[in-house]
Amino acid sequence: MNKPESLVPRYSHKDYKSAVKPIWCPGCGHFGVESSLFRALAYLELPPERVAVVSGIGCSSRIPAYTQCYGFHGVHGRAPAVATGLKLARPELTVIVTSGDGDAFSIGGNHFIHACRRNVDMTLLVMDNEVYGMTKGQPSPTTPADWDSKIAPGGTGVNPFAPLAVALASGANFIARGFSGDPNGVAHLLVEAIQHPGFSFVQVLSPCITYRPEERFWKKTVHPSSVEPTRDPAVAGHRLLSDDGFTTGIFYLGNRPCYTATVDTSNHDLSAIEEDLAL
Amino acid sequence: MNQAISTLDAFLTHAHELEREAVERYEDLAEQMEVHNKPELAELFRKMAAIEQQHVDKVEGLAGGQPRTFAPWDYQWQTPESPESIPVGQGHYRMNPHQALSLVLACEERAEAFFANVAENTSDPAVRESALQFAAEEREHAELLKVWLARYPEPKADWWQDLDDPISQE
Ligand SMILES: Cc1ncc(C[n+]2csc(CCOP(=O)(O)OP(=O)(O)O)c2C)c(N)n1
Ligand code: SF4
Ligand SMILES: [Mg+2]
Numbered sequence: 001m002n003k004p005e006s007l008v009p010r011y012s013h014k015d016y017k018s019a020v021k022p023i024w025c026p027g028c029g030h031f032g033v034e035s036s037l038f039r040a041l042a043y044l045e046l047p048p049e050r051v052a053v054v055s056g057i058g059c060s061s062r063i064p065a066y067t068q069c070y071g072f073h074g075v076h077g078r079a080p081a082v083a084t085g086l087k088l089a090r091p092e093l094t095v096i097v098t099s100g101d102g103d104a105f106s107i108g109g110n111h112f113i114h115a116c117r118r119n120v121d122m123t124l125l126v127m128d129n130e131v132y133g134m135t136k137g138q139p140s141p142t143t144p145a146d147w148d149s150k151i152a153p154g155g156t157g158v159n160p161f162a163p164l165a166v167a168l169a170s171g172a173n174f175i176a177r178g179f180s181g182d183p184n185g186v187a188h189l190l191v192e193a194i195q196h197p198g199f200s201f202v203q204v205l206s207p208c209i210t211y212r213p214e215e216r217f218w219k220k221t222v223h224p225s226s227v228e229p230t231r232d233p234a235v236a237g238h239r240l241l242s243d244d245g246f247t248t249g250i251f252y253l254g255n256r257p258c259y260t261a262t263v264d265t266s267n268h269d270l271s272a273i274e275e276d277l278a279l
Numbered sequence: 280m281n282q283a284i285s286t287l288d289a290f291l292t293h294a295h296e297l298e299r300e301a302v303e304r305y306e307d308l309a310e311q312m313e314v315h316n317k318p319e320l321a322e323l324f325r326k327m328a329a330i331e332q333q334h335v336d337k338v339e340g341l342a343g344g345q346p347r348t349f350a351p352w353d354y355q356w357q358t359p360e361s362p363e364s365i366p367v368g369q370g371h372y373r374m375n376p377h378q379a380l381s382l383v384l385a386c387e388e389r390a391e392a393f394f395a396n397v398a399e400n401t402s403d404p405a406v407r408e409s410a411l412q413f414a415a416e417e418r419e420h421a422e423l424l425k426v427w428l429a430r431y432p433e434p435k436a437d438w439w440q441d442l443d444d445p446i447s448q449e
Binding site: 014022023032035 | 303307308310311312313314315348350351352354359360366367368369370371372374439441444
């Protein structure tokens with residue numbers, strides 16, 4: 001890790017926490033993810049005013065309200081579009097998108113694919129609980145086909161989406177999976193993801209204890225990857241497609257060039273844009 | 280395990296982080312219980328945060344200030360998180376005092392086991408002495424908690440069932 005050991009840390013994770021009290025259910029995995037994000041930002045010594053946290057809608061998407069960083073609680077599924085615009089206009093900011101499996105893979109599936117493809121330098125953190133938590137327990141694209149519930153008796157019968165494989169095929173430059181019950185491990189993944197150039201995708205398995213109480217046992221199911229991350233997309237693809245969905249660690253480190261703004265945004269003021277539009 | 284804790288400096292860094300994270304987690308849980316209108320449990324967690332803060336202060340006294348820190352993933356815990364914190368995922372908005380106290384008791388027991396393990400494995404006599412002292416304090420807390428726990432009835436098996444789920448729609 002390329003960071004000198006500091007005697008007295010400049011930031012603690014409290015510096016990133018806002019005064020707004022989370023309304024998540026106590027025990028929700030999203031608490032662990034929030035704490036990992038703040039630990040990662042503190043480790044990287046990023047001043048809160050140099051970080052923007054952008055989200056869509058869902059329990060997972062509430063994080064912008066809970067942080068002292070800049071925050072944008074956007075439209076359902078569209079957070080990557082907002083974040084892309086922000087990063088291109090303000091490249092000096094560290095841009096983090098916080099999302100859920102419904103937000104990122106269902107209504108936002110198309111935005112997810114094209115954000116991977118564009119490869120703008122930002123980090124997408126998806127808290128995956130395999131359910132729509134906020135709207136009371138509907139199956140999401142990552143819900144197993146046979147998950148039986150009052151809302152989908154006998155299960156949906158539809159194969160779950162494979163987000164990491166889709167991210168790889170779409171061009172994401174960094175792909176990893178963590179588990180909210182291991183906040184220090186997730187903080188480590190986030191540090192690597194933020195430092196890696198281009199579009200980084202981190203899926204964090206984050207139990208919804210209210211609508212998927214059985215996910216509490218994920219702590220017994222997750223297992224760390226036994227192999228080093230690869231730079232070869234073919235190797236990564238093989239690993240991802242043969243994976244059980246519970247392996248944690250970094251799967252892929254790409255080296256595609258990042259997409260950056262081709263116009264100098266600093267030279268444009270609103271009147272110039274207005275003139276352009278009037279044409 | 281704990282091979283890295285062979286200097287007093289590294290030991291105090293671990294002890295500080297363990298106590299600091301315990302304070303932080305108890306404060307978070309107190310907030311959560313306030314949000315979910317459980318004032319009795321909020322008070323319990325605030326009390327625990329204040330007790331653990333005394334330990335933070337004690338470690339800072341021993342270290343002559345705030346000890347240096349490690350990267351979060353470089354601490355030598357035997358658990359996914361520092362041992363004296365209630366693990367993420369174990370809180371619940373329908374828990375009762377018995378469950379809350381059981382979780383707190385488990386924290387004290389994990390902390391005791393951690394310090395005892397350090398004492399057993401270190402080659403440094405100063406680390407051993409300090410670790411044994413910390414382990415004894417955690418044991419004392421655990422004994423006290425067992426007495427408190429005996430005052431509260433165990434919950435029914437379906438305590439977590441709720442016909443009116445807690446989350447509002449957006
Ligand atoms: C345009 C639009 N469609 C639907 C909704 C209803 N809605 C709110 S959150 C949500 C799903 C959120 O699920 P997920 O992203 O998995 O987040 P979680 O709550 O599980 O963390 C839906 C469908 C909405 N707010 N806006
Ligand atoms: S409904 Fe589920 S995802 Fe939402 S806060 Fe509660 S436990 Fe978390
Ligand atoms: Mg979800």
